Amino acid sequence: MAEPRAQDLPIAPAAGGASLSNGTGTGPSQSANGKASAMAAEAAPVLEVRDLKKHFPVKKGLLRKTVGHVYAVDGVSFTIGRGETVGLVGESGCGKTTVGRTLLRLVEPTSGQILLDGKDVTNLSKNEFRPYRREMQIIFQDPFSSLDPRMTAGQIVSEPLEVHGEGDRSQRRERVAELFRRVGLRPQQMDNFPHQFSGGQRQRIGIARALALNPKLIIGDEPVSALDVSIQAQVINILMDLQKELGLSYLFISHNLAVVEHISHRIAVMYLGRIVEYADKKTIFTAPRHPYTEALLSAVPVPDPRVKRKKIVLDGDVPSPVKPPSGCHFHTRCPIAVARCKEESPALVEKAPGQFAACHLR
């Protein structure tokens, strides 16, 4: 396994997994969501990811020979503290979903380390990983296809309890009723089927299911992207209330920077398999460093009509992660790129206290 490169680590691994704030003396405790962030700063991180890589082989021909790789995740490091939400944003195809799936070991990492509560779980066998796996749950984007249409809502929420042999039938039913109440559904709705619920209600079922085993960390992979804007806010508010009540940590994945604004304490911006900027929310929104963050931010509407943001339109789509551009992956679309950008890959370095960015010029 490759050693993590020091310049890629916006954290202090030697301190047993200190969160970003501990290494710098600033950070979450000074961000907008003070209380939860202060909790995050005190405790060891729930999750620490060190130089995570996932390269999918590209196979061709009868013999299925490997002819290349999809560099979906190419050296990603971050931490999530207790009660903290880290937003992971970037355009479609940047590798966000692969980060989430790799953390859950739904796909095996190519290299790097995943630490849960300080314990390295990267190379545990399936059996050894089981107790850790229940600490991390996922909510998917599409509340229509992610719920089995043949199961009742109650069965869907109860399934993880059954799989892990939790309680007897009546205890499970009681627990499911409690979970329904927690997410704002009526326990009487337990016997209804998914098609009898609205999109927002289905996502509440997904949240209840994710909560069933009392996890520490929930990965939301575009959990509100398929919902109407008015419903999105409701679901985000539920997640924030649950975080306050239960001290949950979230990795909140979205292609839309505006969606992660309300819920996140810190935000990691991803481009073609790498984190290009990482800072607390306020900094990302008021003083971004990376031209890619600026471009994403320029698409976020400003509530005050007197304030105008300069719109930066990026040309074309994200290049293929099979053949990422040389040097800085972003140079083919960057409005301020210079010759050096094509040759040299910029390291993710601390540009201001608690603000990390990978750019030669900024």
Ligand SMILES: Nc1ncnc2c1ncn2[C@@H]1O[C@H](COP(=O)(O)OP(=O)(O)O)[C@@H](O)[C@H]1O
């Ligand atoms: N199982 C897989 N096999 C091969 N390539 C994959 C696989 N899963 C994802 N990819 C590729 O990895 C890249 C990143 O995908 P993904 O993680 O889904 O990005 P995002 O969630 O940011 O849209 C894409 O080019 C995608 O096609």
Ligand code: SF4
């Ligand atoms: S390193 Fe160069 S290409 Fe990359 S973001 Fe900075 S200026 Fe743009």
Ligand SMILES: [Mg+2]
């Ligand atoms: Mg995705």
